[in-house]
Amino acid sequence: xxxxxxxxxxxxxxxxxxxxxxxxxxxxxxxxxxxxxxxxxxxxxxxxxxxxxxxxxxxxxxxxxxxxxxxxxxxxxxxxxxxxxxxxxxxxxxxxxxxxxxxxxxxxxxxxxxxxxxxxxxxxxxxxxxxxxxxxxxx
Amino acid sequence: xxxxxxxxxxxxxxxxxxxxxxxxxxxxxxxxxxxxxxxxxxxxxxxxxxxxxxxxxxxxxxxxxxxxxxxxxxxxxxxxxxxxxxxxxxxxxxxxxxxxxxxxxxxxxxxxxxxxxxxxxxxxxxxxxxxxxxxxxxxxxxxxxxxxxxxxxxxxxxxxxxxxxxxxxxxxxxxxxxxxxxxxxxxxxxxxxxxxxxxxxxxxxxxxxxxxxxxxxxxxxxxxxxxxxxxxxxxxxxxxxxxxxxxxxxxxxxxxxxxxxxxxxxxxxxxxxxxxxxxxxxxxxxxxxxxxxxxxxxxxxxxxxxxxxxxxxxxxxxxxxxxxxxxxxxxxxxxxxxxxxxxxxxxxxxxxxxxxxxxxxxxxxxxxxxxxxxxxxxxxxxxxxxxxxxxxxxxxxxxxxxxx
Ligand SMILES: Cc1ncc(COP(=O)(O)O)c(C=O)c1O
Ligand code: FES
Numbered sequence: 001x002x003x004x005x006x007x008x009x010x011x012x013x014x015x016x017x018x019x020x021x022x023x024x025x026x027x028x029x030x031x032x033x034x035x036x037x038x039x040x041x042x043x044x045x046x047x048x049x050x051x052x053x054x055x056x057x058x059x060x061x062x063x064x065x066x067x068x069x070x071x072x073x074x075x076x077x078x079x080x081x082x083x084x085x086x087x088x089x090x091x092x093x094x095x096x097x098x099x100x101x102x103x104x105x106x107x108x109x110x111x112x113x114x115x116x117x118x119x120x121x122x123x124x125x126x127x128x129x130x131x132x133x134x135x136x137x138x139x
Numbered sequence: 140x141x142x143x144x145x146x147x148x149x150x151x152x153x154x155x156x157x158x159x160x161x162x163x164x165x166x167x168x169x170x171x172x173x174x175x176x177x178x179x180x181x182x183x184x185x186x187x188x189x190x191x192x193x194x195x196x197x198x199x200x201x202x203x204x205x206x207x208x209x210x211x212x213x214x215x216x217x218x219x220x221x222x223x224x225x226x227x228x229x230x231x232x233x234x235x236x237x238x239x240x241x242x243x244x245x246x247x248x249x250x251x252x253x254x255x256x257x258x259x260x261x262x263x264x265x266x267x268x269x270x271x272x273x274x275x276x277x278x279x280x281x282x283x284x285x286x287x288x289x290x291x292x293x294x295x296x297x298x299x300x301x302x303x304x305x306x307x308x309x310x311x312x313x314x315x316x317x318x319x320x321x322x323x324x325x326x327x328x329x330x331x332x333x334x335x336x337x338x339x340x341x342x343x344x345x346x347x348x349x350x351x352x353x354x355x356x357x358x359x360x361x362x363x364x365x366x367x368x369x370x371x372x373x374x375x376x377x378x379x380x381x382x383x384x385x386x387x388x389x390x391x392x393x394x395x396x397x398x399x400x401x402x403x404x405x406x407x408x409x410x411x412x413x414x415x416x417x418x419x420x421x422x423x424x425x426x427x428x429x430x431x432x433x434x435x436x437x438x439x440x441x442x443x444x445x446x447x448x449x450x451x452x453x454x455x456x457x458x459x460x461x462x463x464x465x466x467x468x469x470x471x472x473x474x475x476x477x478x479x480x481x482x483x484x485x486x487x488x489x490x491x492x493x494x495x496x497x498x499x500x501x502x503x504x505x506x507x508x509x510x511x512x513x514x515x516x517x518x519x520x521x522x523x524x525x526x527x528x529x530x531x532x533x534x535x536x537x538x539x540x541x542x543x
Contacts (some may be wrong), residue, residue: 002243003454011297011454011455014522017521017522019527031524031538033540034540035484035486035489035525035535035540036484036485036540037485038448038450038474038485038489039448040523040524040525040540041524043522057428060522060523060524060527061523061524062446062447062448062451062522062523062524062525062526063448063451063523064448064450064451064454065450065454067453068522084475088287137254
């Protein structure tokens with residue numbers, strides 16, 4: 001399968017690979033996917049408790065190149081957004097930016113789910129009302 | 140200078156040996172005749188060339204010329220053998236036995252036969268890809284006409300004990316067909332000593348051209364017959380109509396002759412290189428070899444690198460050409476059905492890579508590959524949440540994954 005330049009670029013130089021201490025109050029962690037499905041994504045955000053602005057984001061992904069690129073891109077987009085702004089990131093934005101082919105759309109859905117799961121985790125930890133998340137994954 | 144990328148996917152196809160190509164070329168230009176044209180020298184020289192190639196191919200597997208039917212490749216041979224026996228022996232029975240790890244050309248032909256009223260039993264394999272011979276014996280009934288078991292598996296290289304299988308099958312009065320696509324030209328295959336009744340193989344896996352193969356059909360003890368699946372001019376003694384692919388057949392013959400001369404030295408050299416590659420890669424943590432280490436092809440290794448995903452890994456392998464799962468299924472995102480049949484968890488099946496060496500593989504290429512793979516696996520593991528969890532001692536089975 002031919003990968004787009006942007007996927008290759010993120011894959012070669014992934015941004016923000018790493019981990020944060022999941023126990024910390026300001027850190028939200030989203031872990032989505034399953035090893036059996038061949039993809040697991042973990043996205044973490046560190047949020048300013050006053051402003052709810054995402055100060056830092058990190059990821060680790062087990063998956064194909066498109067999944068790695070999608071999560072790398074997601075961490076870039078998350079930084080300096082408030083958690084509410086971050087909720088508006090749609091998987092189709094990722095598809096467009098990375099020029100993902102149809103068979104790779106689920107990799108971007110995974111990234112969107114990981115973002116939402118990380119924000120949800122942060123909200124739970126910090127006593128914010130939980131959001132109703134619709135399941136987007138259709139496999 | 141090492142030329143990149145390095146080709147380590149010889150089980151998918153091999154390059155044509157220059158000596159083979161040289162033999163073929165005149166049959167495109169000068170001797171372009173139709174081997175079935177009996178009325179002029181163009182046809183005669185084509186026919187002579189086909190006869191010679193038939194001898195070369197027959198000799199490689201210890202058959203006689205009349206037992207070789209030229210086909211378009213192993214897929215056609217799988218179809219012709221299984222459907223042809225099913226049609227020819229329908230009065231005797233309708234039951235066929237095969238194995239879950241066969242090539243799609245066998246499995247899907249089996250499905251077709253089921254639709255035509257046949258009954259097919261699919262034997263399971265153990266975690267190294269071996270069948271249980273007792274199970275095979277128990278599965279054969281008086282309705283069983285054919286047992287179809289590949290000589291060597293294309294994904295992990297496990298070699299089945301064909302001689303023992305033949306004894307069991309013949310004792311019970313059925314015929315043995317083997318898809319020997321991965322074995323012929325790589326390891327000694329002798330249809331007499333092995334007790335094979337029908338066998339398919341193909342030129343492009345043994346340094347010959349694509350689009351030409353052969354079906355061996357035994358003529359003596361017993362005389363085996365298949366019903367033709369292509370209607371037409373009655374070529375190949377009525378079993379396979381269609382103008383013969385003369386240049387392809389000439390190339391196949393030459394490839395067979397070279398294999399006979401060079402197979403042993405190739406195998407010896409390649410198994411040493413394969414072992415070097417394998418041992419070096421097993422130096423990585425959590426790397427496992429798939430298949431039967433005591434009975435497998437000399438030039439192939441299939442390794443699972445746990446906690447990295449196969450497709451991502453393939454992408455990291457910019458400078459080497461290998462396959463994840465089998466080349467025939469890697470267009471889909473499913474893990475290999477062959478590795479799943481070994482009972483390998485999806486996680487290991489997803490992270491398996493097949494390295495297959497060939498006549499033109501060099502030690503320098505293997506050394507490069509070792510470094511390249513180690514770097515890629517290490518890089519991807521640093522990126523893998525599963526690797527981190529493993530390193531922290533978290534049992535991944537205790538995590539509630541959001542299945543989707
Ligand atoms: C075991 C086996 N059978 C059949 C085939 C198909 O061979 P061909 O491409 O000649 O039809 C292959 C090749 O992928 C194979 O490995
Ligand atoms: S992670 Fe499943 S194909 Fe991308």
